[in-house]
Amino acid sequence: MGVIVQKYGGTSIATPTLIKSVANRIVATRQAGHEVVVVVSAMGGHTDELVGLSREISPNPSPRELDMLMTAGERISMALLCMALIDRGFDAVSFTGSQAGIVTDAAHGKARILDIKATRIRASLESNKIAVVAGFQGVAPTSSDVTTLGRGGSDTTAVALAASLKADACEIYTDVDGIYTADPRRVATARKLSRVNYEEMLELAASGAKVLHVRAVEFARNYQVPVHVRSSFSQEQGTWVVQEDKSVEQAIIRGVAHDASEAKITLQRVPNRPSMAAKIFRALSDATINIDMIVQNVSSAGSTDVSFTVPESDLVQAESVISDVCREIDAPGYDVDPNIAKISIIGAGMKTHPGTAATMFEALGDKGINIEMISTSNIRISCIIASKDLDAALNAVHDQFALGTLGDTSLASGETLSEVSEGQLSRPSQDPASKKADKRGE
Amino acid sequence: MGVIVQKYGGTSIATPTLIKSVANRIVATRQAGHEVVVVVSAMGGHTDELVGLSREISPNPSPRELDMLMTAGERISMALLCMALIDRGFDAVSFTGSQAGIVTDAAHGKARILDIKATRIRASLESNKIAVVAGFQGVAPTSSDVTTLGRGGSDTTAVALAASLKADACEIYTDVDGIYTADPRRVATARKLSRVNYEEMLELAASGAKVLHVRAVEFARNYQVPVHVRSSFSQEQGTWVVQEDKSVEQAIIRGVAHDASEAKITLQRVPNRPSMAAKIFRALSDATINIDMIVQNVSSAGSTDVSFTVPESDLVQAESVISDVCREIDAPGYDVDPNIAKISIIGAGMKTHPGTAATMFEALGDKGINIEMISTSNIRISCIIASKDLDAALNAVHDQFALGTLGDTSLASGETLSEVSEGQLSRPSQDPASKKADKRGE
Numbered sequence: 001m002g003v004i005v006q007k008y009g010g011t012s013i014a015t016p017t018l019i020k021s022v023a024n025r026i027v028a029t030r031q032a033g034h035e036v037v038v039v040v041s042a043m044g045g046h047t048d049e050l051v052g053l054s055r056e057i058s059p060n061p062s063p064r065e066l067d068m069l070m071t072a073g074e075r076i077s078m079a080l081l082c083m084a085l086i087d088r089g090f091d092a093v094s095f096t097g098s099q100a101g102i103v104t105d106a107a108h109g110k111a112r113i114l115d116i117k118a119t120r121i122r123a124s125l126e127s128n129k130i131a132v133v134a135g136f137q138g139v140a141p142t143s144s145d146v147t148t149l150g151r152g153g154s155d156t157t158a159v160a161l162a163a164s165l166k167a168d169a170c171e172i173y174t175d176v177d178g179i180y181t182a183d184p185r186r187v188a189t190a191r192k193l194s195r196v197n198y199e200e201m202l203e204l205a206a207s208g209a210k211v212l213h214v215r216a217v218e219f220a221r222n223y224q225v226p227v228h229v230r231s232s233f234s235q236e237q238g239t240w241v242v243q244e245d246k247s248v249e250q251a252i253i254r255g256v257a258h259d260a261s262e263a264k265i266t267l268q269r270v271p272n273r274p275s276m277a278a279k280i281f282r283a284l285s286d287a288t289i290n291i292d293m294i295v296q297n298v299s300s301a302g303s304t305d306v307s308f309t310v311p312e313s314d315l316v317q318a319e320s321v322i323s324d325v326c327r328e329i330d331a332p333g334y335d336v337d338p339n340i341a342k343i344s345i346i347g348a349g350m351k352t353h354p355g356t357a358a359t360m361f362e363a364l365g366d367k368g369i370n371i372e373m374i375s376t377s378n379i380r381i382s383c384i385i386a387s388k389d390l391d392a393a394l395n396a397v398h399d400q401f402a403l404g405t406l407g408d409t410s411l412a413s414g415e416t417l418s419e420v421s422e423g424q425l426s427r428p429s430q431d432p433a434s435k436k437a438d439k440r441g442e
Numbered sequence: 443m444g445v446i447v448q449k450y451g452g453t454s455i456a457t458p459t460l461i462k463s464v465a466n467r468i469v470a471t472r473q474a475g476h477e478v479v480v481v482v483s484a485m486g487g488h489t490d491e492l493v494g495l496s497r498e499i500s501p502n503p504s505p506r507e508l509d510m511l512m513t514a515g516e517r518i519s520m521a522l523l524c525m526a527l528i529d530r531g532f533d534a535v536s537f538t539g540s541q542a543g544i545v546t547d548a549a550h551g552k553a554r555i556l557d558i559k560a561t562r563i564r565a566s567l568e569s570n571k572i573a574v575v576a577g578f579q580g581v582a583p584t585s586s587d588v589t590t591l592g593r594g595g596s597d598t599t600a601v602a603l604a605a606s607l608k609a610d611a612c613e614i615y616t617d618v619d620g621i622y623t624a625d626p627r628r629v630a631t632a633r634k635l636s637r638v639n640y641e642e643m644l645e646l647a648a649s650g651a652k653v654l655h656v657r658a659v660e661f662a663r664n665y666q667v668p669v670h671v672r673s674s675f676s677q678e679q680g681t682w683v684v685q686e687d688k689s690v691e692q693a694i695i696r697g698v699a700h701d702a703s704e705a706k707i708t709l710q711r712v713p714n715r716p717s718m719a720a721k722i723f724r725a726l727s728d729a730t731i732n733i734d735m736i737v738q739n740v741s742s743a744g745s746t747d748v749s750f751t752v753p754e755s756d757l758v759q760a761e762s763v764i765s766d767v768c769r770e771i772d773a774p775g776y777d778v779d780p781n782i783a784k785i786s787i788i789g790a791g792m793k794t795h796p797g798t799a800a801t802m803f804e805a806l807g808d809k810g811i812n813i814e815m816i817s818t819s820n821i822r823i824s825c826i827i828a829s830k831d832l833d834a835a836l837n838a839v840h841d842q843f844a845l846g847t848l849g850d851t852s853l854a855s856g857e858t859l860s861e862v863s864e865g866q867l868s869r870p871s872q873d874p875a876s877k878k879a880d881k882r883g884e
Binding site: 016017019020050053054056057058060061062064065066068069071072073075076078079080082083084086087092093094099120144 | 458459461462492495496498499500502503504506507508510511513514515517518520521522524525526528529534535536541562586
């Protein structure tokens, strides 16, 4: 049997008791005949503790030293997990990001994996050891400094290792039991999906589904790594994130995602001259503010309103940039609305189903919910609404597409997953008809 | 000006506030024109926390993984200290043991430093940075694994780095303000020494003075590193540990040390045959029990009593070994006494002053204190007494030698310390007359 990579998040290993129960699960996988590589996060709460310490020292800590600090977290959890495995009679060995050969660029706090030199991990598997690897961290060869991949980076470590080791699967253990058609805390009829394809998962993650990190999904898609998102607190199957299976009919809509953490800024009566948009968004980009949606409507009076959304955490800084820009481009002013939410529907099937957007807008309209902004990709439609309407909107859209009752395409028991092929960088081939420009009835 | 190595222990950096105050002290040293290399322990209490976590996981944790776990401690403190220094406008960079080039053998938990490849530290000093190094840790090149030097190992890291960098001095900052003629909590008239030589400090450390780690003193002696033990909570001069100055008359006795953490075991009527002692102490050594003092008196009836002391923490295991040995060698049984204490007087001057031991025994006898065991080196005399008599014994001996009033040899202000010479492995030359066998009046 082949290699299984298992990733355990902070809540799954928050206490010594939980660490011992995770050890039992790893042992069971090993006893089923698999070679096991484990990726761990810091123990739940510990990362926040370390961030708290750094804030007591400095309002703006050195990025290199912040990375040095943060990487203490996985060091603790991985050593404890190895102790528990060795206690159960299984040889186990822990590796820091550097020891595991996770080579990154030198961007502290948000480093990108450039290469994985898994020599030591392979050697430990060959000598029948369980390899336990620190998630979230790497080493930048240019400086020999320790780097981190940013929050959620442990998912990326796990998927990247699975790709490099040509693992049969990458299991992401977390505190929820899979990907749902909507957030079950807000939509009572939400249903767990047994299967999602990479493109859909990318859009779900980017639209606010927090279960899996966007960069991890990109890695999984690029290297065709089958990912299994499941709970560390039960034995149930979770959700498989895999390549689209052309032979099975696609669901039109796979799920509804939401994000209530953004704010909307509208610049009023921006003069209708070339390069106005460039000026606005270059200034925001120079201040490293992430923009999500942008909407601009041409108005008749020689000027236009430009709206965009930013994370609420960047709002203060964005306002300061925008008030400068307004003076520069002769716009009379701007409005800010922090009380907004984004609701998105995602599904590969909408590429071939015109009218999907209209159906969504009708569902919202029927409940008297006003749509403030609209944005689309080829498999996603997002609307900005007032945050007070979010729960009503989620339930209305979820019902309208009958997501709580529709069967989704399940993996038949024993079905073989497509094999992982390292270095296969091509994206899954797309239906040439399914371009962003195709009609959806808007 | 040259390099100063400063080592800060756990109590000196136990909180963010203390870390910031240590940063101020480092900045002051830097502003006085020195290049500064800082060695830090884990924040006070954190090491115990990590040990506690490991015990919750396993009664007998893997030594490799225990080292991986423990080294998280200095990672946190050194990153926080660098952040504080950078905040004060001084460029600082942290180094793990491995990054600092601290090469050790592979004995996890008690590794010995084999070499220091301080390339990165030298480069950081050359580019005007303050180097902050994790104490207590290294890397074993045979396995590329992380090692620790054992508790107190940060002192050794600091002194070894000072030797390698040919530093002007190694400052050991701690929560006491120097080396005293006796423990000031037990002897009211105890006096801070301004100067102690390496040999005396070695015996003081080995006899229970906890301020400096024995291995660090050995390193300082072997490489002639001037060590300054002082408090991180005051600006006062502490105690210099330096090479013996032949030109200055030596004090007969430098100080009185004690150790109340041992227990005494006596084997009764051991048959007077060859290799009995070898059998006893080989068995204890095989069980890795540390023996301190051993006393054997020849008795007339063809048998003898053999007594020795062990750390109280090893007592249970030692008893189990000894009851087996008694059966094997036909000894009728053994006594255990945990209520003992060791009192030692130390001074290079006693080599040339016969009668020092007699003076010590008289001081104890005058107070009616019974001496249970005696052991000596060429500059130390130790007695085992009942632990209830310890305070009375310390004060009696301290008074008898007038340690509270005698002037000790102080460093004149501005006096140049002997230069550190890397690679100079020879011990300071000893007076050929001062062998262990010389008469002291016992």
